[in-house]
Amino acid sequence: MSSDARRPQLQATREAVLAAATQLAACSLPRRARAIAGACAQLADSGSAAGSALRAALLQSSGLGAENIEWCLGSTLTIFEEQGLLSLAASRTADVARGDGHVALVLAGNVFSAAARPMLLALLAGRAVLAKVSSRDDALPRALAQALGEQEPAVGAAVGLMHFGRDDAQALPLLWRGARLLAVYGSDATVEALEASCPADLALRAHGHGFGVAAVGGEVLASPTAARDQAAALALDAAAYDQRGCLSPQLVLVEPGAAVSPERFAQLLAEALAELDATMPRGALPPQLAAQSVQFCGVAAARGRLWRGAGYAVSYEGRQSLRGSPGYRHLPVFDLAQPEGRLRQLEGRLKALASVGLDPEGLPAAPYHCAPGFMQRPPLAAPLDGLHPLAGF
Amino acid sequence: MTREVLKGRIEALIDGRPEADARDGLLEDLLQLQARHIEVYRRLLEQGSPAPAAARPFLSSPALPTDVFRFARAAMHPSEQDVRVFRTSGTTAAARGAHHLRDLSLYDRAARTAARHMLFPDRESMPLLILAPRAEELPDSSLSYMLSRFDQWFGDSMAVYALRNGQLDGEALCTALARSQQSGEPLALLGTSFAFVHADELLAHRRFSLPSGSRIMQTGGFKGRSRELSPSQMLQMLSQRYGIGESFIIAEYGMTEMSSQLYETPLRAALGLEAEGPRRLWVPPWVRATPVDPHTLEPLDSDAEGILRIDDAANLDTPCAIQTSDRARRLDDGVQLLGRAEGATPRGCSLAIDAALSRS
Numbered sequence: 185m186s187s188d189a190r191r192p193q194l195q196a197t198r199e200a201v202l203a204a205a206t207q208l209a210a211c212s213l214p215r216r217a218r219a220i221a222g223a224c225a226q227l228a229d230s231g232s233a234a235g236s237a238l239r240a241a242l243l244q245s246s247g248l249g250a251e252n253i254e255w256c257l258g259s260t261l262t263i264f265e266e267q268g269l270l271s272l273a274a275s276r277t278a279d280v281a282r283g284d285g286h287v288a289l290v291l292a293g294n295v296f297s298a299a300a301r302p303m304l305l306a307l308l309a310g311r312a313v314l315a316k317v318s319s320r321d322d323a324l325p326r327a328l329a330q331a332l333g334e335q336e337p338a339v340g341a342a343v344g345l346m347h348f349g350r351d352d353a354q355a356l357p358l359l360w361r362g363a364r365l366l367a368v369y370g371s372d373a374t375v376e377a378l379e380a381s382c383p384a385d386l387a388l389r390a391h392g393h394g395f396g397v398a399a400v401g402g403e404v405l406a407s408p409t410a411a412r413d414q415a416a417a418l419a420l421d422a423a424a425y426d427q428r429g430c431l432s433p434q435l436v437l438v439e440p441g442a443a444v445s446p447e448r449f450a451q452l453l454a455e456a457l458a459e460l461d462a463t464m465p466r467g468a469l470p471p472q473l474a475a476q477s478v479q480f481c482g483v484a485a486a487r488g489r490l491w492r493g494a495g496y497a498v499s500y501e502g503r504q505s506l507r508g509s510p511g512y513r514h515l516p517v518f519d520l521a522q523p524e525g526r527l528r529q530l531e532g533r534l535k536a537l538a539s540v541g542l543d544p545e546g547l548p549a550a551p552y553h554c555a556p557g558f559m560q561r562p563p564l565a566a567p568l569d570g571l572h573p574l575a576g577f
Numbered sequence: 578m579t580r581e582v583l584k585g586r587i588e589a590l591i592d593g594r595p596e597a598d599a600r601d602g603l604l605e606d607l608l609q610l611q612a613r614h615i616e617v618y619r620r621l622l623e624q625g626s627p628a629p630a631a632a633r634p635f636l637s638s639p640a641l642p643t644d645v646f647r648f649a650r651a652a653m654h655p656s657e658q659d660v661r662v663f664r665t666s667g668t669t670a671a672a673r674g675a676h677h678l679r680d681l682s683l684y685d686r687a688a689r690t691a692a693r694h695m696l697f698p699d700r701e702s703m704p705l706l707i708l709a710p711r712a713e714e715l716p717d718s719s720l721s722y723m724l725s726r727f728d729q730w731f732g733d734s735m736a737v738y739a740l741r742n743g744q745l746d747g748e749a750l751c752t753a754l755a756r757s758q759q760s761g762e763p764l765a766l767l768g769t770s771f772a773f774v775h776a777d778e779l780l781a782h783r784r785f786s787l788p789s790g791s792r793i794m795q796t797g798g799f800k801g802r803s804r805e806l807s808p809s810q811m812l813q814m815l816s817q818r819y820g821i822g823e824s825f826i827i828a829e830y831g832m833t834e835m836s837s838q839l840y841e842t843p844l845r846a847a848l849g850l851e852a853e854g855p856r857r858l859w860v861p862p863w864v865r866a867t868p869v870d871p872h873t874l875e876p877l878d879s880d881a882e883g884i885l886r887i888d889d890a891a892n893l894d895t896p897c898a899i900q901t902s903d904r905a906r907r908l909d910d911g912v913q914l915l916g917r918a919e920g921a922t923p924r925g926c927s928l929a930i931d932a933a934l935s936r937s
Contacts, residue, residue, distance in 0.1 A: 474871035475884045475902040482642030482900065485624040486617035487649050492625075507648070 194346050194358045198314060201344035202362070205286060205312035208342040213310070217269040219336030220304050226331050227324075228261040230254065234331050241323035246296045248426060251464040256425055259561035260297040268564050269308055275565070276574040285364030286312040287577060290378060291325065292370040293318030295429040299325045301573070302367050303343065307332070309577035312342040314359050319347065350374060353381065360386060365576045367391065389576055391569060394430040394535035395508065396421070396559050397437065397548070399520055400449065401541025405442035412452050414540055417557030418515075419456035421538060423496075424560035426466055427511040431536040431552065431559050431568075434508040437520040437527075439542065447489060450500035450517035454491030457498060457513060466495035466513050476510035483507070484516065506530075535568070578606050580653070580893065584683065587890050590863045591686050600863060604888050607897050608638045614653040617645055618896050639874070640886045640898035646674035646834050653894045654679040663719035665833045676719065676833050679894045687837040687891035688723050689730050691861050695840035696765070696794055696827070699848050702733035703790075706753045708745075708768025708776060711738050719833050720796065724767055731765070740772055747779050754785045754819070763790030766819065770795050770811065774803035777818055786820035792844060793821055796829040822847070830858050830914060834899050836891035837864050842911060857911035863890040866912045868905045880906045882915060 208216075229235045235257075242253045287306035291299045299315070303325060306313045317325050325345055333340020348355040356378075360366050366382055367389045368375050375390040382388060398418050405411045421433050436453065438446035469477065477497065484490040484499030491498045496513040503519050506526065520542075530548045537550035538559045551570040552562055562568060583606060589597040611618050618641055625639075645651055646665070658679045665674040678684060697703070705728055710718065712725040728736040739750040757764035764787055766773075773795050793815050806814060808828070815826050824847035831838040839858040845851040860866045867876045868883035877883045885905040888898050904915040 469872065471871045471882075475904075478871065478874065478884070478900055479642040479644040479902060482621060483644050483648050485621045486641070486645045486651075487620075490624050504648070 190348055191355070191358075194348060194355055197344040197346055198358050201312050201314055201342060202286065204338065204341035207338040208307070208312055209310050211310075211336065211338040213273055213308075214270065215336060216308055216310065216339055217266050217273070219332055219339040220264055220269055220308060221266040222335040223328060223331035224261040224264040224300075224304075226334070227327055228258060234327060234334075238323060238327040241327070242296060242321075245321040245323050247467045247470075248296075249465045249467050252424065252426065252467065255464060256297055256560075259424070260300055263561075263564045264300070264304055272305075272564055272573060273308055276572050285362055286314055288360040288363040288366045289313060289315040290359075290366070290368040290370060290374070291315055291317050292374075293320035295425050296321050296324050297425075298369055298429070300328065301568075302369070303328060305573055306577045307339055307342060309574050311364070311577050312344075314344045314346060314363070316346045316348065316356075316359055319349075322347070350377070356381065365389060367576070387576060389569070389571075391430075394533050395434040396429075396431045396536035396538065397435055397530060397534060397550075398433040398538040398556060398559070399437040399540075399542055399547055400439065400556070401520075401539070402439040402442035403541030405439070405444040405449065405541070408444055411444040411449055412456075414556050415449060415452035416456040416459075417555070418538065419453055419460055420557055421559040422513055422515050423457065423460045423464055423466070427509065427513050427515075429560065431562070432511065433515065433536075433538065433559060435506060436515055436517045437522070438517055439520040446502070446517060446519050447500045450489065450498050451491060453515060453517065454493070454496065454498035457496035457515075458493050461493055461495040461513075469495075469512055473510060473512050477512070477514060480510050480514045480516075536562075578610055580610065583607055583610060584680075584893055587683060587863065587893060588686060590890060591683070591690050591861075593690075593862065600865060600890065603863075603890055604865065604897060605638075607890060607893070611653060611896060612638070615651055615896055617641065617649045617651050621645075638898060640888070640900035641896040642900045643674060643832070643834055643902065646676065647672060650675070650677060651896050652677040652679070661722070662717055663722065663833045664717040666718075674833055676835075676895055678836075683891045683893055684836040685726060687861070687863065687889075688726060691838050691840060692727060692731065694861075695842075695845060695859055696792070696829075697731050698845055698850055700731075700763075700790070702731050704734055704753070704757065704762060704764050705732045705736035706750070706757075706764055706766045707736050707738050708740050708750075708766065708772035709738075710740055710743070714742070720769070720831065723831070723838070727767065739776070740768070745772065745775050745779055750776060750779070751783070754787070757787055757791065758785055761788045763788045763792070765791065766793045768795060769797045770806075771797070771803035773811070773815060774806065777814055778803075780818065784818060784820065790825075791819070791821050792825040792827070793819065794827055794829050794840070796831060828858075832887070832899070832901065834892075834895070835887060835889045836895075837861055837889045839864070839866065839912075854909050855913075857908040857913050859911050864888065866905070868907055868912065869900075874900070877907070880908065882906045885912065885914070 226232050227235050227238055239253055289302050303313055329343040346359055360382055365387045368378050369391045372392040375392040400414055404414050438449045440446050481490055481497050487504050488499050488501035499516045501516055501518055503521055506518055527548045534548050534550040536552045536559050538554050538556045539547055540556055552566050552568050586598050586603055612622055621639055659677045661678045663676040707724050709724055710721050712721040715721045737749055737753040739746050812823050812826055816823050824843040827841040827844050829838050829840050839860055841856055842859050843856050846853050865888035867886045869876050869886050871884045882904055885901045885903045905912045
């Protein structure tokens, strides 16, 4: 559909959502929380019609395998339970339901579940939501909007999904005009373009590029069993979403000197990824990523050790200069004995840090700090961008 | 097989001497020598190819991925024997690939032979207008080095350099173009794609009609340094701007990690030296260019799209088998480039970590 042909549809979506904003505001916080929790529970249930349809859609759009989709849906949707939502709202009463305006969202498609948090928390705060959804993957926002409507019509009607190109300058004002906040998820280029074109008085919250890092201390490497457990947890962090998210670990740092060496830990990580390859296989590797995989593995083999299977690759690169991963379950492991300041370089773009057996003081700071195994399942109250989850809503 | 013996065989192949060996056998011998003496290549062989071994005997040895040149020294000789180090473009030394040369004679021989065959087959020499930095200004640029050699081999007067300290010298550019137009003496314009785009912007409404026999060689990508044009837009822009027929505008494919260059075919065809055919890259007889499946690294027989593996016999002291991420397919007797495999989805996270780690 052409940009011009889409305009009346976008206008109609906008008008319907803004009209529904009044009913949403009249809907009490407990009712909103119940509707959100109910919608999530419905979609988390693979036996429900909506849950089944969502899984089928995600299998087509997300590029992930069925088992991975199941894990990702479960770990995302189950955090939106009623009591937790009410507690979260109570912890940030100052911003909730005061002032006017809807929340405008620009959503990305690399991690399908990233839409849930901003959409649902804006609604919890009593804000109508207009969301420009990813052309690649709008399955979850669509399913959520539908399920919310079934739970509580006033909440479902306050969500409008818009489809238009990122360069459609005429459509963008339909999204953000009158908004109290524009939250943008996407590439740095997308964020910069929107910053340049949106009104100066519109509050903008940018969620651009970022990455995760994992660090393992010698304290937990004293026994092979403990080391194996940590490796399994980190393997899950990398396997979830096929390592495509900003919370995914891009590299692993391991403290040398313990019974289990960093090199041995890398091997354990590879074994854990091999097991996950059987139970939660990687989605198909796109040809362009296959080319990057060749480069990643070549460098690994040339300067360290490489363990590789059909759906993963792990390297051990000792004290060599740090490098990242192309994603899709490629993990470089380094000694946690880097030159002073080297780790600090990671700060700024570091969104998640999983660490165990280490003093956090010596590690780069990240907005979300967790134990291995939890990088891709942050709790509801986690300040993922260093802010309270309801900030600005 | 010693290095010196191999060097003689490579020279014979580049020269097209009757006694020259067949390319594939020579490459096999070269790979065996390099497997013993290039540490990173030996490690790659020990740990297996980045993908299952190719079934074809002539491609049974894995190629070294280009990223390895960014992270490790890849050469048969120690650094004290380097006579020149060419580096890929980039913002920090750590992120730049390096080609360590112990001996420039094979590089020169390959560059001269290929350019003579593809770029200057009809003229002993001609005036050159160069839109790239001088070699003295950018000593680690293989392109600048090659163009400085072109000046010695093919220039019939001192080449005009229209790029200085990263800035286009509009006066030098216009003067050289106007001189050629007025004198009727054909001109060869040689430069980077982004420099030609900058020149196009600088020249604004000025158009030239360069004499018959003039030609353009453009090379490289845009690297974010100018607006990007598709290959067909580039051809059209250059043709209209300088009044040169599209057959006399050819792209060169070279890489810092290679000693040889591949050129597009139309100029030779237009001169009647080759049969007409689709625009494609000519592969010199001492080079093997093979599109391979990115998943298996198996060579692709048909015109299917793959990623380009280059086996360059002129890389005597540095890995001759190189696995690029450039998308390519076979086309007639050559190859056609289709761009670079950047990632299926914008890999913002890996870009972010690269940016963070390259901060100085």
